[in-house]
Amino acid sequence: MIRDCLVLLCWLCTVNGKIGYFWHITDIHYDPRYSTHGNTGSMCWNTRSNIDSGRIRSDQRPPGMFGEYNCHSPWALIESAAQAMRAKHGEGIEFVLWTGDALSHTAGMSEELRIQSLKNLTDLLSHTFTGQFIFPALGHEDTGVNFTQIAHLWRHWLPNEALVTFKKTGFYTIEQRSENYHIIFLNTNLWLSTSSIIDNRVPQRNGGQVIDHSADPSGQWTWLENNLRKARIKAETVYIVGHTPPGVYEREGGASALxxxxxxxxIRLVRQYSDIIRGQFFGHWHSDTFRVIYSDTGVPVSWMMMAPSLTPSSPGGPNNPGLRLYKFETNTGQVLDYKQFYLNLPDANSAGKANWITEYSMLAHYDLKEITALSLHDLADRFTQSSDSAFVRYYAANTVSLPREVEEIWGCGGALNGACALRHYCAVTRLNPDSYRDCLSSYADALASVGSQRVSPLHYVPYLLTTWLACR
Structure with a gap:
C-alpha cells in the first residue's frame, strides 16, 4: 500500500514536468589500426607477421567489417553507432553523455595519432548531434594527451567555467540553469588503485601528469563535496557521471579499479547526499549492469547504472556493441526509464550492414514500476529466487545478448545456477570489495553448516538476507 502511494505521488509530481531524453555512449575504444585485411588472431591488425606471401594465413579468419569479439572498434562500427543514434532518436535529445575510453590501449598510438583519433571521434559526434551538447568524461585510455589539448577539441561543447576546471584537473560541472539540476563530471583516473596501474589496465600517466596518490588528488574530493553542498543549499538535484565506477567487476571474480x-x-559521500543525487552513470566494465548503495542501516538510498561498451572486446569476456537512451523528467532529473539498443555483431558482419535494434526497455524487461534505489534492490533480490526469471533476463542483458556459443566460453556459460547468480547479486549490492567477499563467503559458511549435503546456493537466500548488515 505504501509503495503504491509513493508511485502515485511520483507520477503526480512528473505529470506537469517536461519529458526529455539523453544518450549514453561509453568505451568506444577506437582502434585506427583495425583492418579487414588483418586477422582475428592478432588484434585485427594487418602486419607483416600476419601475412604469408601477400595473403592472410589459412589458419586465421579475416576480421569483419563491423568488428570482432576479440578486437577493439573499427571506424565502421563507430560510424554506424552515430547513425543509429541519430536515426533512432535524434530529435528531443537534451544532451549526450560520453563516459570515456574513446581510444584503444592496444594500438600503441603516438600522441599525434591519439589527438587525431580523438578529433575524428569529436567531429563525428558533433555532426551527429548538431543542436545538442555532448558532455565527455575522461577514461583511463584517454591519457597520453594533456588536458589543454583535449579541452581545445571539446571547447564547443563545454562552457567557459567548465573548461577552466577541465584544463587543470580533468573534472568539471554543468549547471542546467533553466532547470533544477546539474551534472557533475568526475575524473576517476585520479582515484585509480595502484594495482590497476601495475596490471597495465591503466597508463601510469594521467593527462600528461603522474597520477597523484595523495588523500585528495588534484582536490577533486574537496571540489565534489563543495558542489554537492551548494546543490543541497540551492535545492538542486544532481547527476554524477564518470568513467570508472566504485565497486567490483561482476565478471572477473571481484576485481576492483578504484x-x-x-x-x-x-560510497560515504553518496550516502550523505543521497537525497539530492538523482542518478549516477558510469562505463568502464563494458557490461550492462547496475549497483545499489545502502545507508548505514541497510536501507537502499541511491543507484548507479553502468552502460555497456560500444567495443565488443573486454578482458572479462566479450559483448555485443551497445547504446543507451534515457528518458527523464527535465525539471527534477528524475530518470523514468531507458531503452537499450544493440548490434548483433555476427549478423552485421555477415550481411555487411549494421542493423541496430532495441534489446529491451528497463521497466518492461524487469517488470518494474519505477527506477529507484528500492526497486533496484528488490530486483537484485529476485536474482536469488529460483522461481523468478529476473536473473536470466539480467544475464542476457549483461553480455548485450551475446550469442550463446560465444558466451559459453566465458562467464557463467550455460550454467545459470545459484553460484553465478550469487556472484552478480553480491557485486550489485556490495560496493566495498571486503563486503563483496563477505557476501560470497557467507554462502560457503552456510554450505559448511550442513556438511557435504548437495544443495543449490539458492537454498541459502534467507540466510544471506538475514546476515545483510554483517556482510556490508
Missing part, C-alpha cells in the same frame, strides 16, 4: 580509500569515501 583505490580502496577512494572507493569507501565515494
Amino acid at each position: 583505490h580502496e580509500k577512494h572507493n569507501k569515501r565515494y
Whole structure:
C-alpha cells in the first residue's frame, strides 16, 4: 500500500514536468589500426607477421567489417553507432553523455595519432548531434594527451567555467540553469588503485601528469563535496557521471579499479547526499549492469547504472556493441526509464550492414514500476529466487545478448545456477570489495553448516538476507 502511494505521488509530481531524453555512449575504444585485411588472431591488425606471401594465413579468419569479439572498434562500427543514434532518436535529445575510453590501449598510438583519433571521434559526434551538447568524461585510455589539448577539441561543447576546471584537473560541472539540476563530471583516473596501474589496465600517466596518490588528488574530493553542498543549499538535484565506477567487476571474480580509500569515501559521500543525487552513470566494465548503495542501516538510498561498451572486446569476456537512451523528467532529473539498443555483431558482419535494434526497455524487461534505489534492490533480490526469471533476463542483458556459443566460453556459460547468480547479486549490492567477499563467503559458511549435503546456493537466500548488515 505504501509503495503504491509513493508511485502515485511520483507520477503526480512528473505529470506537469517536461519529458526529455539523453544518450549514453561509453568505451568506444577506437582502434585506427583495425583492418579487414588483418586477422582475428592478432588484434585485427594487418602486419607483416600476419601475412604469408601477400595473403592472410589459412589458419586465421579475416576480421569483419563491423568488428570482432576479440578486437577493439573499427571506424565502421563507430560510424554506424552515430547513425543509429541519430536515426533512432535524434530529435528531443537534451544532451549526450560520453563516459570515456574513446581510444584503444592496444594500438600503441603516438600522441599525434591519439589527438587525431580523438578529433575524428569529436567531429563525428558533433555532426551527429548538431543542436545538442555532448558532455565527455575522461577514461583511463584517454591519457597520453594533456588536458589543454583535449579541452581545445571539446571547447564547443563545454562552457567557459567548465573548461577552466577541465584544463587543470580533468573534472568539471554543468549547471542546467533553466532547470533544477546539474551534472557533475568526475575524473576517476585520479582515484585509480595502484594495482590497476601495475596490471597495465591503466597508463601510469594521467593527462600528461603522474597520477597523484595523495588523500585528495588534484582536490577533486574537496571540489565534489563543495558542489554537492551548494546543490543541497540551492535545492538542486544532481547527476554524477564518470568513467570508472566504485565497486567490483561482476565478471572477473571481484576485481576492483578504484583505490580502496577512494572507493569507501565515494560510497560515504553518496550516502550523505543521497537525497539530492538523482542518478549516477558510469562505463568502464563494458557490461550492462547496475549497483545499489545502502545507508548505514541497510536501507537502499541511491543507484548507479553502468552502460555497456560500444567495443565488443573486454578482458572479462566479450559483448555485443551497445547504446543507451534515457528518458527523464527535465525539471527534477528524475530518470523514468531507458531503452537499450544493440548490434548483433555476427549478423552485421555477415550481411555487411549494421542493423541496430532495441534489446529491451528497463521497466518492461524487469517488470518494474519505477527506477529507484528500492526497486533496484528488490530486483537484485529476485536474482536469488529460483522461481523468478529476473536473473536470466539480467544475464542476457549483461553480455548485450551475446550469442550463446560465444558466451559459453566465458562467464557463467550455460550454467545459470545459484553460484553465478550469487556472484552478480553480491557485486550489485556490495560496493566495498571486503563486503563483496563477505557476501560470497557467507554462502560457503552456510554450505559448511550442513556438511557435504548437495544443495543449490539458492537454498541459502534467507540466510544471506538475514546476515545483510554483517556482510556490508
